[in-house]
Amino acid sequence: VPVVAVVGRPNVGKSMLVNRIIGRREAVVQDLPGVTRDRVSYDAEWNGRQFVIVDTGGWAPDAKGMAAQIAEQAELAIAAADVVLFVVDAHVGTQDIDEAVVQVLRRSKKPVVLAANKVDDQRQEADAAAMWNLGLGEPHPVSAMHGRGTGDLLDALLDALPDAPAFAEQEIGGPRRVAIIGRPNVGKSSLLNRVAKANRVVVDNVAGTTVDPVDELVQVGPITYRFIDTAGLRRRVKEASGHEYYASLRTQGAIERAEVCVVVLDASETISDQDLRILTMVEEAGKALVIAYNKWDLTDEERRHYLNREIEQDIRAFAWAPSVNISALTGRNVDRLSVAIEQALDGWETRISTGKLNAFLGRLAAAHPHPVRSGKQPRILFGTQAQNCPPTFALFTSGQFDPQYVRFVERRLREDFGFVGSPVHVEVRARE
Numbered sequence: 001v002p003v004v005a006v007v008g009r010p011n012v013g014k015s016m017l018v019n020r021i022i023g024r025r026e027a028v029v030q031d032l033p034g035v036t037r038d039r040v041s042y043d044a045e046w047n048g049r050q051f052v053i054v055d056t057g058g059w060a061p062d063a064k065g066m067a068a069q070i071a072e073q074a075e076l077a078i079a080a081a082d083v084v085l086f087v088v089d090a091h092v093g094t095q096d097i098d099e100a101v102v103q104v105l106r107r108s109k110k111p112v113v114l115a116a117n118k119v120d121d122q123r124q125e126a127d128a129a130a131m132w133n134l135g136l137g138e139p140h141p142v143s144a145m146h147g148r149g150t151g152d153l154l155d156a157l158l159d160a161l162p163d164a165p166a167f168a169e170q171e172i173g174g175p176r177r178v179a180i181i182g183r184p185n186v187g188k189s190s191l192l193n194r195v196a197k198a199n200r201v202v203v204d205n206v207a208g209t210t211v212d213p214v215d216e217l218v219q220v221g222p223i224t225y226r227f228i229d230t231a232g233l234r235r236r237v238k239e240a241s242g243h244e245y246y247a248s249l250r251t252q253g254a255i256e257r258a259e260v261c262v263v264v265l266d267a268s269e270t271i272s273d274q275d276l277r278i279l280t281m282v283e284e285a286g287k288a289l290v291i292a293y294n295k296w297d298l299t300d301e302e303r304r305h306y307l308n309r310e311i312e313q314d315i316r317a318f319a320w321a322p323s324v325n326i327s328a329l330t331g332r333n334v335d336r337l338s339v340a341i342e343q344a345l346d347g348w349e350t351r352i353s354t355g356k357l358n359a360f361l362g363r364l365a366a367a368h369p370h371p372v373r374s375g376k377q378p379r380i381l382f383g384t385q386a387q388n389c390p391p392t393f394a395l396f397t398s399g400q401f402d403p404q405y406v407r408f409v410e411r412r413l414r415e416d417f418g419f420v421g422s423p424v425h426v427e428v429r430a431r432e
């Protein structure tokens with residue numbers, strides 16, 4: 001789902017405009033300096049197109065000066081966004097802070113839609129026209145308060161959204177799309193640097209591919225990988241309020257675009273809930289998964305002992321993912337990463353023929369039939385692999401199946417066919 005970030009200095013009416021767009025009149029939060037809001041993102045829809053709208057109103061004042069802070073907030077939001085809705089106050093006109101944000105916008109090269117707010121009636125439209133001087137294209141006059149012009153603004157916003165979900169960029173036979181993800185400070189940037197240094201970074205466009213400026217192409221042996229959304233890893237966005245929120249938005253975006261995710265964990269530290277959340281995000285998105293235990297150079301025997309226990313307990317649900325113990329610092333095992341990536345992609349792409357699948361299901365049902373429920377024996381009539389990437393199976397059954405039995409089938413499928421590094425989905429279509 002595309003992300004629209006709403007950016008602008010305080011008191012221009014961002015929150016009111018957001019409320020307008022999501023169709024809510026209540027809960028207008030006053031745009032007062034120092035008011036930090038918990039919730040900043042909302043699901044929105046216009047003309048049947050869905051998007052997420054992020055309100056960047058909240059910030060915590062500190063010694064840094066307001067312009068710098070707002071520019072920083074804006075930078076985080078802009079990095080995570082597909083389109084930026086830049087709101088200015090047509091009444092007051094542009095101010096230094098607006099200029100600071102404009103510079104961030106220019107550098108980001110993201111599409112910008114300019115809203116000149118507080119144009120409550122026709123007579124004030126001249127004020128909006130003055131906003132052409134920002135050099136961001138046509139100012140759209142709106143009144144968040146009265147709703148005037150918001151329809152046209154939303155039309156302009158939709159026009160600026162990326163045409164199709166990022167999936168459209170999937171090129172058959174093109175470079176594999178890899179996302180390096182993980183919580184802050186686990187060593188993602190260091191790992192990317194290591195991989196780039198040890199291999200050839202492809203700067204020219206590979207025939208038939210267009211490289212998104214946030215991605216990097218790296219040739220490892222005979223294989224070219226496209227590392228997704230490396231801009232954030234290369235140019236580390238400074239800590240700021242809301243940093244984590246934007247980081248997770250970016251992570252989500254990177255997962256969606258990737259075919260395979262390398263989740264980096266810090267082997268020298270206890271595995272955290274945040275680590276598990278990121279692993280779960282990958283599984284739920286149905287992407288291939290590799291786990292990299294980084295900072296191996298910092299682990300001693302005792303730590304490795306505890307790590308093994310954590311892996312057995314907390315990471316057990318991801319035991320299907322190939323893992324590598326690496327050190328981005330020393331370079332240890334970093335060359336094995338591509339082996340694990342290839343393995344995971346193989347598992348992800350696996351296709352099982354219908355004949356083989358049904359022979360397997362027949363054996364399974366004979367040895368371990370579904371428990372009898374209210375006097376009836378639920379049966380698998382027929383199974384087929386509906387999809388790969390990730391392998392997805394449809395079981396046509398007589399009678400409803402227990403979720404527990406479905407998970408059992410999933411486990412057995414893995415045992416027989418592998419699917420290393422890939423989530424496996426089993427869907428039951430019951431015929432009563």
Ligand code: GDP
Nearest residue numbers: 184185186187188189190294295296327328329
């Ligand atoms: P990111 O936030 O995940 O991109 O993490 P960074 O790559 O910025 O690394 C965070 C810190 O951990 C930096 O100080 C790195 O030098 C350090 N670091 C990264 N990888 C390793 C490693 O394998 N071993 C050690 N000892 N330190 C590492």
